[in-house]
Amino acid sequence: MKKRTIEIMDTTLRDGEQTSGVSFSASEKLTLAKLLLDELKVDRIEVASARVSEGEFQSVAQITSWAEEKGYLDRVEVLTFVDGGSSIEWMIKAGARVQNLLTKGSMNHLTHQLKKTPEQHFSEIAAVVAQAEKNGISTNVYLEDWSNGMRNSPDYVYSFIDYLTTLPIKRLLLPDTLGILTPSETYSFLYEIRKKYPQLHIDFHGHNDYDLSVANVMEALRAGCDGLHLTVNGMGERAGNAPLASVVAVVNDFIPDVRINVKESSLFKVSKLVSTFTGFGIPANKPIVGDNVFTQTAGIHADGDNKKNLYFNDLLPERFGRKRKYALGKTSGKANIQKNLQELGLTLNDEELKRVTQRIIELGDKKEKVTKEDLPYIISDVLDSNTYQQRVFVRSYVLTHSKGLKPSTTVSVEIDGDSHEENAQGDGQFDAFMNALRKVYSSRKMELPTLTDYAVRIPPGSNSDSLCETIITWEHDGREFKTRGLDSDQTVSAIKATEKMLNIF
Known part of the structure; x- marks a missing residue:
């Protein structure tokens, strides 16, 4: 079966950065841009929105400088606006050469946000595209709110795309901006456009508000789209975008006529780095990259x-x-x-x-x-615990600790079938426990060994706090011996170590 190659455009650095509370530094953006293109082998990256801030300008300038040296400049894209050419000037200064021009893909957005007619909007777009071409900048066009446009104003969408086919644009970018599409709608809308405009390069940009983004991506590919927009860890506004790792796995396993260039073995590494940079943890059950999925x-x-x-x-x-x-x-x-x-x-x-x-x-x-x-x-x-016969059992205890009051312990101990109960105070809960225990043994005319060392540790490399081991060194009649106790609670683990001592003693 002949496979068609699908372009993967990663927009973690632009759309992913719209995750609430996330902002990449210039050095972080450069690091991730290098990883995405060099290590992960995505085809294109969208790295910023034009005119946002001086920091954004510096990050784009650093990325484009590196990309030019590597021969990747045509794979680095910037979101721009219909703003009379201000975005184009910004791009020229930043060294970028591919714009993703944001336009209105529904009559609802055009009428209520821009308050313009289609003809006004189209002519302004044409002027921006012409200026870009004059300055050596290629243009892809986003139809913002395209999914609602197809639902509620399809005539406008088709007239718009008809107009765009007369302009020198490279790609048509169709976003489900509000994440509203069902898989069947995704297929039917994209199939209609694919059939009507077979010569256009069409990208699908899915959002995940209904948790349908991966399913919608599958249907977009079945309908014949040429490219997908994805983000690492599904980052993005609201519920985020279609997640890169899940889509790569789905495409490789379930869509036999499609080929992608993304390197699977690097997905987890990049995912972890993005999580570190953003401070947003990866859910343990997140497919492919979550801690628990394997x-x-x-x-x-x-x-x-x-x-x-x-x-x-x-x-x-x-x-x-x-x-x-x-x-x-x-x-x-x-x-x-x-x-x-x-x-x-x-x-x-x-x-x-x-x-x-x-x-x-x-x-x-x-x-x-x-x-x-x-x-x-x-x-x-x-x-x-198997090295001795147990004759002493610490059956029950109550440990109390209050501000301004000495800790106290009540303990019940069974020795050779006889039960003993005592209460004592101490400098800490375990000290109080030992004082109560001494009372028990004193009543039996017995002295306990002397505690000479007390160490607590957790398993090296353990990523949980479930267990701690207490190792206590005891001395009696010039002889030293050690006992260990294991529990999630430090004081309880010390009590278990002491119970072992009582049986050895």
Whole structure:
């Protein structure tokens, strides 16, 4: 099957910057422009709106200077306005050579915003296009609110496009400005225009207000459009634009007669950088680039992956420079744990694996997130608990901390089947706990070991705060020994380490 190549125009630096609260610095724009064209291999980038600010001018000047050296100048585009040539002068000074001229694609916008007749608007557009051509600037034309124009004033839209075919324009840019189109409308509107104007290069620019932007892009391609406007992470005004990563995956997997140049393996890298620059986090469940999209949580899925990759689909994480993960939690089961153990190079026998699984389920029931990096700590804690016969149980405790009052603890301890309850104060919650414990052991005419060192750590590389390990060093009769406790709460992990000490002691 012969494939047609579709142009991808990334507008993260222009339309994406219209995300509320987002503003790229000049250096950030230059960095992203280089990544988008050199690394990601998009065909074109829209980098700014003309006449916005001095900072915008400087960023465009830097991008065009770099693009000219690389031979990319005709791939760098600027949004301009029908303003008597002011945008053209701005572009000339900034070194830009492609304008995306913003015009009115619906009678509603033309009548109520510009308050002009079609003839007035068309003649002003012609003057701007002529001035651009005179100065070596090529022109693409946006029909703003085109989707509403097709719904409510199609005669105006067709007369406008008829007029544009008489001008030296390179591309017709058709935006669903308010994100109102259904997939069936997208197809029918674009198919009509494609059929009527087969010689025109047509770009579709989708917004995501109804979460239909990717579906609309698929229909736009089916209708025969030549280019797509997308943004990294779907950034843009209101609900944003059609997201680059999702569209690339959909095109590569579901539209066999279309070819695009975008490099899939760089999508995640660019996505993360844009998130860092903007401060806008990527939702964990966002397709392709979200943290969770290549993570299996259910144990049955991990088991199926062990048995001929039963839960894989065509969206293999390696395509996007990522790796499949197996989450650890109450639904993970032994298969998930074994997958993580393999990555860490660890092996456990059946009994040990059963005990570790049970411990992870306990943490999951407490809504704790367990990571691969936590696993060695859990293994250490579980296997350490198997080295002694438990005769002492800390059955219950109440820890209080109030401003202006000393912390206090009430503790219930079972020793060889006998229950003891004491209350004490201390300099902190754990100190109060130890003082109450000393009262219990004092009543049994026993002294406790001396605490000589107390260290708390979290698993290195762990991206959750679910677990901390407390390591306590004890001394008794000139002999030192250490016990460890593991929990999401630091004081509780110290109490667990102390419970182990009581049994060893």
